[in-house]
Amino acid sequence: MANLRDIRRRIKSVKNTAQITKAMQMVAATKMRRAQLAAIALRPYASRLDDLAGHLYASMGKDEVSHPLLQARATSGKTAVVVITSEKGLCGPLNTNLLRDVLKADAPNKVYVSVGKKGRQVLARLKKNLLADFELKDSPTFAQSKTISRFLLQKFEENQIDKVEIYYNRFVNTLSQVPTRYPIVPIGEGILEVAKALGEAERAERLEKQADVLHPFYNFEPDPDILLGRLLPYYIHLELYEKILESRASEHSARMVAMKSATDNAKQLVKDLTLEYNKARQASITNEILEIASAAMMMGQ
Amino acid sequence: MATLRLEIITPQAKVFEGDVDSVLLPGVEGEMGILPHHEALVTELTAGELRFEHKGKTEILAIGEGFAEITADSVGVLTEGAVNEEEIDDKVAKEAVKRAEDLLKSNTLEGEELESVQASLARSLAQINIKRRRHKS
Numbered sequence: 001m002a003n004l005r006d007i008r009r010r011i012k013s014v015k016n017t018a019q020i021t022k023a024m025q026m027v028a029a030t031k032m033r034r035a036q037l038a039a040i041a042l043r044p045y046a047s048r049l050d051d052l053a054g055h056l057y058a059s060m061g062k063d064e065v066s067h068p069l070l071q072a073r074a075t076s077g078k079t080a081v082v083v084i085t086s087e088k089g090l091c092g093p094l095n096t097n098l099l100r101d102v103l104k105a106d107a108p109n110k111v112y113v114s115v116g117k118k119g120r121q122v123l124a125r126l127k128k129n130l131l132a133d134f135e136l137k138d139s140p141t142f143a144q145s146k147t148i149s150r151f152l153l154q155k156f157e158e159n160q161i162d163k164v165e166i167y168y169n170r171f172v173n174t175l176s177q178v179p180t181r182y183p184i185v186p187i188g189e190g191i192l193e194v195a196k197a198l199g200e201a202e203r204a205e206r207l208e209k210q211a212d213v214l215h216p217f218y219n220f221e222p223d224p225d226i227l228l229g230r231l232l233p234y235y236i237h238l239e240l241y242e243k244i245l246e247s248r249a250s251e252h253s254a255r256m257v258a259m260k261s262a263t264d265n266a267k268q269l270v271k272d273l274t275l276e277y278n279k280a281r282q283a284s285i286t287n288e289i290l291e292i293a294s295a296a297m298m299m300g301q
Numbered sequence: 302m303a304t305l306r307l308e309i310i311t312p313q314a315k316v317f318e319g320d321v322d323s324v325l326l327p328g329v330e331g332e333m334g335i336l337p338h339h340e341a342l343v344t345e346l347t348a349g350e351l352r353f354e355h356k357g358k359t360e361i362l363a364i365g366e367g368f369a370e371i372t373a374d375s376v377g378v379l380t381e382g383a384v385n386e387e388e389i390d391d392k393v394a395k396e397a398v399k400r401a402e403d404l405l406k407s408n409t410l411e412g413e414e415l416e417s418v419q420a421s422l423a424r425s426l427a428q429i430n431i432k433r434r435r436h437k438s
Binding site for chain 2: 038041042044045048049051052055056141142143146147150218219220221222227230231234238241
């Protein structure tokens with residue numbers, strides 16, 4: 001049977017650990033809320049960007065707009081894979097699950113761009129073709145994320161890569177995050193469908209109203225084609241930023257859940273240890289009484 | 302008097318929304334003054350100062366690259382970052398410029414890093430210009 005003092009010491013240390021994990025759980029909860037708010041704050045910007053693209057579609061008067069970013073191509077045959085992981089650990093199986101998916105889909109024509117320390121560590125250890133590594137602060141800004149997307153666009157323009165896809169943890173709810181693959185270059189139909197629909201609605205409306213004051217024709221400065229070329233990269237910037245924010249929300253909620261179960265475990269352990277402690281204490285008291293009683297019996301004889 | 306509905310939106314937040322009398326935008330092809338009943342226009346913006354008349358007062362914001370959507374009665378500005386004059390810390394901006402210049406001088410940057418440093422330099426200079434003008438007047 002364990003020594004009484006040893007048990008007491010363990011109880012104390014487990015209690016301390018529980019306090020730390022509890023604190024981490026609270027911090028993660030706050031950070032998760034902040035990440036979600038940042039994602040919500042992005043919405044007006046995103047919908048305005050759709051509006052602008054809609055105006056462009058409407059004015060160009062054709063269904064098919066051509067731009068390198070919109071077309072599938074095969075010049076270098078390389079695909080850039082952006083792996084968004086967390087900077088820190090202690091967030092359950094989040095990064096492991098994501099990286100397992102990444103490695104399952106590994107092919108010789110893939111080059112990697114890691115965002116976050118955990119992804120970089122694994123990819124570097126496995127000697128994958130790591131093109132670049134970015135680190136992100138806790139609350140990433142649009143400018144920081146734009147540095148990454150701009151890097152990707154530049155590689156695309158230099159014909160070093162044909163496609164770009166993102167691996168990130170999709171935020172379903174606090175308890176569930178799903179590793180997800182999301183292609184962003186070439187810009188998919190899905191992203192532009194909204195803009196196309198808006199553009200077509202606008203065109204139809206215009207045909208009906210013949211450009212009155214309230215529904216004017218838009219002029220463009222510079223030309224619509226040039227402007228479109230300027231606008232499309234912003235879709236990439238926006239998409240990546242969105243995914244990074246979502247990854248962050250996933251990370252914090254995963255950490256929150258992991259820390260909650262750690263705290264619960266610690267509490268259970270304290271309970272078990274206390275029981276053991278009391279048993280040991282009772283045993284030693286019983287022992288003492290036995291000793292005294294037997295001594296008294298000896299004396300009495 | 303006719304007014305314009307001005308909205309300034311960044312990825313982080315809606316920075317400004319309100320009725321203004323006129324707007325001066327830093328367009329890629331030069332500064333543009335917008336008054337009510339302007340023709341409908343979509344244009345690209347460069348990093349610089351955005352000025353607008355709001356309740357008889359001129360307000361100045363330093364903005365980054367972006368786009369503007371102009372109709373007869375509204376101006377929508379989409380930009381990466383907008384800083385109000387009051388929020389501009391002169392010292393921070395100057396330090397940022399210094400850091401950017403140092404980085405540019407050291408010549409170890411390339412590609413996207415260079416561009417982002419140049420962009421931050423342009424933004425910081427715009428902020429300092431606003432502050433300086435305000436001090437003189």
